[in-house]
Amino acid sequence: MWLIVPVILVALAIFVFKYVFSSPGPNPFETDTRGPLKKMVHDMKEKNKVLKQGFVASKVPDNLDAIIIGSGIGGLGLGVLLAKVGKKVLVLEQHDRAGGCCHTFTEKGFEFDVGIHYIGELMDHTPSRCMLDQMTNGQLQWEPLENPFDQVVLGPPENQRRYPIYSGKTRFLEELKKCFPGEEKAIDEYLKLAKKAGDGIWLLALLKLLPSPVAKFLVYTGLAKRLSFFFKMAPRSLTEVVNELTENKDLRAVFTYIFGTYGNIPKDASFSMHSLLVTHFLNGAWYPKGGASEIAYHMIPIIEKAGGAVLVRAPVNRILFNGSQEAIGVSVMKGQEEVHIHAPMVISNAGIFNTYQKLLPKELQALPAIQKQLSMMKHGEGGLSVFVGLNGTKEELGLKADNYWIFAENNFDELMVNYMNGDREESAKKVPLVFVASASAKDPTWEERSPGKSTLTVVTFAKYAWFEEWKDDKVKNRGPEYKELKQAFIDSILKMTMEVFPKITRDKIEYIDAGTPISNNHYLGAMKGEIYGADHGIDRFCPELYATVRPQTPLKNLYLTGQDMFLCGFTGAIAGALTCGSVILNRNLHLDTIVLAKKTKRMNDKLKGDYELLAEVGVGCYGKVYKAKEVGDRQRLLAVKKFSIRGEDSESGVPASMIREVALLRKMEDLNHPNVVKLLDASAVPVGTSLDLTLVLEYIDQDLLTYLSKVPATGLSRERVKDLMRQLLQGLDFLHTNLVLHRDLKPENILVSNHGEVKIADFGLARMHTFNMALTPGVVTLWYRAPEVLLNSAYMSSVDMWSAGCIFAELFLLKPLFQGYTEVQQLQKIFEVIGLPSEKDWPKDTPVPYSPSWGPKGSSTKLLPNLGPDENDLLSQCLAFRPSGRISAIKALSHPFFARHPKSSVE
Numbered sequence: 001m002w003l004i005v006p007v008i009l010v011a012l013a014i015f016v017f018k019y020v021f022s023s024p025g026p027n028p029f030e031t032d033t034r035g036p037l038k039k040m041v042h043d044m045k046e047k048n049k050v051l052k053q054g055f056v057a058s059k060v061p062d063n064l065d066a067i068i069i070g071s072g073i074g075g076l077g078l079g080v081l082l083a084k085v086g087k088k089v090l091v092l093e094q095h096d097r098a099g100g101c102c103h104t105f106t107e108k109g110f111e112f113d114v115g116i117h118y119i120g121e122l123m124d125h126t127p128s129r130c131m132l133d134q135m136t137n138g139q140l141q142w143e144p145l146e147n148p149f150d151q152v153v154l155g156p157p158e159n160q161r162r163y164p165i166y167s168g169k170t171r172f173l174e175e176l177k178k179c180f181p182g183e184e185k186a187i188d189e190y191l192k193l194a195k196k197a198g199d200g201i202w203l204l205a206l207l208k209l210l211p212s213p214v215a216k217f218l219v220y221t222g223l224a225k226r227l228s229f230f231f232k233m234a235p236r237s238l239t240e241v242v243n244e245l246t247e248n249k250d251l252r253a254v255f256t257y258i259f260g261t262y263g264n265i266p267k268d269a270s271f272s273m274h275s276l277l278v279t280h281f282l283n284g285a286w287y288p289k290g291g292a293s294e295i296a297y298h299m300i301p302i303i304e305k306a307g308g309a310v311l312v313r314a315p316v317n318r319i320l321f322n323g324s325q326e327a328i329g330v331s332v333m334k335g336q337e338e339v340h341i342h343a344p345m346v347i348s349n350a351g352i353f354n355t356y357q358k359l360l361p362k363e364l365q366a367l368p369a370i371q372k373q374l375s376m377m378k379h380g381e382g383g384l385s386v387f388v389g390l391n392g393t394k395e396e397l398g399l400k401a402d403n404y405w406i407f408a409e410n411n412f413d414e415l416m417v418n419y420m421n422g423d424r425e426e427s428a429k430k431v432p433l434v435f436v437a438s439a440s441a442k443d444p445t446w447e448e449r450s451p452g453k454s455t456l457t458v459v460t461f462a463k464y465a466w467f468e469e470w471k472d473d474k475v476k477n478r479g480p481e482y483k484e485l486k487q488a489f490i491d492s493i494l495k496m497t498m499e500v501f502p503k504i505t506r507d508k509i510e511y512i513d514a515g516t517p518i519s520n521n522h523y524l525g526a527m528k529g530e531i532y533g534a535d536h537g538i539d540r541f542c543p544e545l546y547a548t549v550r551p552q553t554p555l556k557n558l559y560l561t562g563q564d565m566f567l568c569g570f571t572g573a574i575a576g577a578l579t580c581g582s583v584i585l586n587r588n589l590h591l592d593t594i595v596l597a598k599k600t601k602r603m604n605d606k607l608k609g610d611y612e613l614l615a616e617v618g619v620g621c622y623g624k625v626y627k628a629k630e631v632g633d634r635q636r637l638l639a640v641k642k643f644s645i646r647g648e649d650s651e652s653g654v655p656a657s658m659i660r661e662v663a664l665l666r667k668m669e670d671l672n673h674p675n676v677v678k679l680l681d682a683s684a685v686p687v688g689t690s691l692d693l694t695l696v697l698e699y700i701d702q703d704l705l706t707y708l709s710k711v712p713a714t715g716l717s718r719e720r721v722k723d724l725m726r727q728l729l730q731g732l733d734f735l736h737t738n739l740v741l742h743r744d745l746k747p748e749n750i751l752v753s754n755h756g757e758v759k760i761a762d763f764g765l766a767r768m769h770t771f772n773m774a775l776t777p778g779v780v781t782l783w784y785r786a787p788e789v790l791l792n793s794a795y796m797s798s799v800d801m802w803s804a805g806c807i808f809a810e811l812f813l814l815k816p817l818f819q820g821y822t823e824v825q826q827l828q829k830i831f832e833v834i835g836l837p838s839e840k841d842w843p844k845d846t847p848v849p850y851s852p853s854w855g856p857k858g859s860s861t862k863l864l865p866n867l868g869p870d871e872n873d874l875l876s877q878c879l880a881f882r883p884s885g886r887i888s889a890i891k892a893l894s895h896p897f898f899a900r901h902p903k904s905s906v907e
């Protein structure tokens, strides 16, 4: 008997391990989809074309794979994950714009955020950051807040104490210790406990992902609590834990101040939930550059690219089921009409209460499994936000990229209980807590978008019941009593704010209004005006709840995503999307984000050790080119090229041809010639069926195309042409001697340094693709292509000599010699100059038949009338039709052109 327990435990451990690490489904993070940064769009009318696409039945795509109800980050995030593996998804939003809590609105020219003020864990290469970069194709940028990122203000103006909260583990501790001398032990212990509890969050995800019987086994045997300090600490209240640490009331308050980010006062808050927030901001806080609307703006196109759509003014009034209790679609209210849309899968981001209590038919609502889940959750607290539009810049108004948590005193439990349980008119006059944030001060694009203006958003808690009587009135027209109550809140909130920000005076206010819990109901679909969805008090963190409320609901084909599925906050809601996506796609996406982060970090560390990236200088179809500087004594300038190359065959991984190309690039590292760009490092990391390639090269700031564009109309001197051409041929001879064919020689791939040195670039990559470092138009030109390549015949190193001949002519003409736009036209242009070859010279292996109609007969040794005999002779030898008759680089270098220099008629 005593053997059975360890055997079961080992079997369970093996099962869990296998389950977690086996990921048979498609991976949305398989390829790095970050593209070059596009110019930011500030024009709200333009952005609204993406964010405000109104619902009409004709815009619903056919053959949907899934319908998502709600366009919060939990809905859009999941939509992107599914779209990235090719699924066609329809996201339906009840409000008139997409984004949920991430939406923004504009009043009197002031743009306000609703539910995004700061987000943690977005340092480079964290799983969160890498995931968001992929989910926005690298377009969403994050701006760090100041350090200190939060300021805690306690007490009335006559006895106000301010405590700055710094990020960085060491700084956080050091600065707190400066404020509270003698409390060092308590401060160290607090962070130690918070980190230990916060680190246990992995089990939360696991309980939702493991097969239900396994998750329940972990819960009911008590293993979940034993395995994770998070669940061990979860039943302990925040007040209880901090009271054990210190007697200092201000320090207790500073330990607990951030409860406002999840909405439970310290005596009701779980220490574990609190610890997640403390660790979330331990490495800093970030704000989306360009405002919160950027989030949805960059996600929607990814959903659309896969054939899906994000439609607003689309309130779902019920979920449709077949006779077997399987979700088969949704019904959307269009005016008084119901529009039915069908899909094999319905996912709700509308919150657990909306989904189960409003969108299910009564008989399914009554199912015991549904009732059980509902009985485990309760509504969270309501929120009230005051939006202030100000005249003045951030400097004039004393605003910074940080947040203020202002409390009437340090006894938070007492203050909040009195306030929330008090008479509403009295409570309105004595708001005990406000959170103050200025989006305009955080966003570096603000000054450009709204010069001379600023915004403030001030948030506090408020009971839904205080406002419920007006819930059915028309929005913005709820009558004088509602207005009066709102005004009372605005006045007391404003007073508290102005006491801390003396430069903000009433005369600076151009716009002010408040959103109450019933506004949250209207605009965010929050059933009871909740600020963070379902309640996050101690009961939420019993392991049984996590093993019971899971993405897969008791009803087939119906899933839940977003904050109620995991935790509140931007990161919590997106974790809900990852959890739901993991279930739908049958792979552990949490793990995938960790792998993605490790991979990106590995690549960057490799580079960072030796180089510092300075600026992006070019883009190509497969990646980016950066200007970089060598770290250390030499400080050489470098070009760093990053590519992600997709495999041809998803079954067989990275194709052998690519491996050969990379091997060639590695060989090039050992080759050293003054006329070939030095490849300093080439690294290739296979990622699934793709290859992430990084090349580090010496940096040369212009290519031959740019160089020629600056030459005066009188042209280049003969000596200069000779010098350029000699260097080019020397480089080519070196490549050919080392059995390297360039195959894509053209002015864009030949670099000319400021000292006139010529360097051949982009060798070895030609077969994979072309990649122009200079910002030339993205056409792959035919103009330098040898006839045997155009005729699809066998070729050798002489193809490079043909291109060299074309470039030689261009050095005189300052324009390309043969400018065809199709392969046929290109051949015709060539034959117009060199004459049509005889039929016996026509390649035998070409699929293109010989025809006298291709061009005029005969070969010419005087190809360009304005060139002298030496130039024309060298040119005609480079442009010989038969590859075997074409001059080699080494022979060309001994051509009389380089020895003699009669005057050219072009000069």
Ligand SMILES: Cc1cc2nc3c(=O)[nH]c(=O)nc-3n(C[C@H](O)[C@H](O)[C@H](O)COP(=O)(O)OP(=O)(O)OC[C@H]3O[C@@H](n4cnc5c(N)ncnc54)[C@H](O)[C@@H]3O)c2cc1C
Residues within 6 Å of the ligand: 069, 070, 071, 072, 073, 074, 075, 092, 093, 094, 095, 099, 100, 101, 102, 114, 115, 116, 117, 118, 119, 314, 315, 316, 317, 349, 350, 351, 354, 383, 385, 459, 523, 524, 525, 526, 530, 531, 532, 561, 562, 563, 564, 567, 568, 569, 570, 571, 573
């Ligand atoms: C005032 C405030 C400040 C906040 N500040 C921060 C912060 O600084 N940092 C942070 O990380 N988090 C913050 N949060 C929390 C964070 O914004 C949310 O936890 C998170 O964005 C929730 O995302 P979600 O996708 O789960 O839900 P939501 O964003 O609420 O999305 C749900 C969507 O479903 C729609 N919907 C509901 N019912 C229907 C229906 N029947 N048909 C169609 N659509 C429907 C809603 O309209 C809504 O758009 C804040 C929240 C608020 C309210």
